[in-house]
Amino acid sequence: MLIWLNMKLHRDQILRCWKGGIYAEEVKMENSNTDINSNSRMLPEQISEIVHRIFGPADLHVHPFLIGWYNELVGSKFALNVPEDTVAFVVISGPTIFEKCVIPFLRNQVGRNNSFCTIDPLDETMKFMFRLFLKELEAQGFETEAFHDFDLFPNRRPKVLVQTAAHVAGAAEYFLESRLTCLESIPKKKLFGVAVHPEYGGWFAIRGIIILKNVREKWEPPPPLNILPDESKIAFLLEQFTYNWKANIWRDVVPVKNDVRYSADFLEYLETDPNKRWDFIVQKGYLGDMECP
Known part of the structure; x- marks a missing residue:
């Protein structure tokens, strides 16, 4: 058992997190940590070069971990069928992902084809970035497999629990109700878990994982x-995230590095009905004189 967790994340705890809808895009969190070699977890030099060349300018970052660390916490229901000592990394986006990655991608697509349109600009961007990254890895001889945060099985169960992956990789800390020893002052309703980044608080998102199978x-x-060593702050975080997440108070539970948060436009984008997000980007003028279809 991994002794560095205060309490093991049981399968039923994780299950109620995704049932509660925290994997919906509107409440994703954003991060911008770029240290891929922390804790002596050295990635091959050619991977580091690809990370910095492709992901770096887009405010995307990776944190390596071993599949066994992840499987230890999630149990058989969510375990990945990969050898325990296989290297993977969780992919995280920083608070400027909208301006540095999403908008440039959409402009490029429209420039190539002025009839281009997508109902989900953010996820479409992430699919493209993952494909580009995997293509580069495979050209170097790496066998890969990737899972996005939005990938689901037919029964709507997520293919990977990205917050747990970020937790074991040391990219963020995943807080659950089980961390609280005193619940008398909290309303009798389950509290959803949430991951917090040490520098960006809740202004980051966990976009998926990439497995290096060989x-x-x-x-x-x-x-x-x-x-958050103080239990009262953990309780405040979980209450704000569960009952008041749109106010974004929970995102500032720790001091935010350089005060870098989501831009006003990105926040408005996330609050826009998913079916109208393409129209939002067009109406904001990000794609020039293009008109909404």
Whole structure:
């Protein structure tokens, strides 16, 4: 058992998190940590070069972990059928992902084909970035498999629990109701779990994982982040996220590095009905003189 967790994340706890809808795009969190070699978890040099060349300018970042660390926490129902010592990394987007990645991608697509249109600009962008990244990895001889945060089985169960992946990779700390020892003052309703980044708080998103199927390591898991040692702050975070997430108070539970948060336009985009997000981008003038279809 991994002793660095205060309490094991049981399958039923994780299950109620995704049932509660926290994997919906509107409440995703954003992060911008770029240290891919922390805790002596060294990636091959050619991978580091691809990360910095493709993901870096787009405010996308990776944090390596071993599949065994993830499987240890999620149990058999969510375990990935990959050897335990297989290397993977979680992909996280920073608070400027909208301006540095989404809008440039859409402009490029419209420039190539002025009839281009997508009902989900953000997820379409992430699909493209993952494909581009995987193509580069495979050209270097790496066998890969990727899962997006929005990938689901036919029964609507997520293919990967991205918040748990970010937790074991040391990219963010995943807070659950089970961390609270005193619940008397909290309304009798389940509290949804949420991941927090040590520098960007809740202004980040966990976009998925990439598995390097032919890379094996014997790393030790990173130490716990211990972002919120005070239980009262954990309770405040979970209450705000569960009952008042649109106010974004929960995102500022820790001091935000350089005060970099989502832009007003990105927040408005996330609050826009998913079916109208393409229209929102067009009406804001991000794609020039293009008109809404």
